[in-house]
Amino acid sequence: MANIDITLNVNGKDHRVAVRSTEMLLEVLRDRLGYVGTNKVCAQGICGACTVIVDGKSTTSCLALAAQFDGARIITVEGLEHDGKLDPLQEAFMKHGAVQCGYCTPGFLMSARAFLNDNPHPTRTEIIDALRGNICRCTGYKKIIDAVEDVAARSAR
Ligand code: FES
Ligand code: FES
Structure with missing residues (x-):
């Protein structure tokens, strides 16, 4: 199956990444891009531990197919702190x-x-x-x- 090239802006930084059509946003954030603050717990959309903000909306990333988010602006927990100051x-x-x-x-x-x-x-x-x-x-x-x-x-x- 061919990969799909997408760009994700995570915490203000653009990442070009080739994703499988079945790959979840959570897997891309954690396993491919290293944003491991986003936790994988149930992986079934039940617990909310994988929540990130996508284009301003809270999103359960374990249920979201990464390929659908080309061009999206994503904030993970790592992006809450600014210039050394916590949210x-x-x-x-x-x-x-x-x-x-x-x-x-x-x-x-x-x-x-x-x-x-x-x-x-x-x-x-x-x-x-x-x-x-x-x-x-x-x-x-x-x-x-x-x-x-x-x-x-x-x-x-
Ligand atoms: S890991 Fe539980 S809702 Fe996503
Ligand atoms: S599950 Fe342990 S602090 Fe919430």
Whole structure:
């Protein structure tokens, strides 16, 4: 089967890559381009650990065929930090103890970042709804929701 040449812009950097028609975006990001912060857990679209932001929308990369994303702008968890400064969400996750094993954390951060970009001043209920696609087996969710709410509250001031 012939490969398909695509260009992915990941965290501001263009990557030209030849992908198989069956290759998932998650595999390309992790295994071909080295963005290993995007986690593979269920690989079935259930847990959200593989979430990245594609053209502004949170996307479950384990279910997304890479060949469909030629020209897309992708942000992975590695792209949240700028000039050595963490994203406020990363700071808040640390402050609130919202990270334990960390498997789910990149996915939560990317879902929350895409959500807050669209809706900077959400209610707690809206935050809970926005993160329904992400599973955490460690923290019990409260600390994660608290962290996102903290960032939303600070941006409202
Ligand atoms: S690894 Fe993609 S949703 Fe679980
Ligand atoms: S911190 Fe362990 S799964 Fe969420």
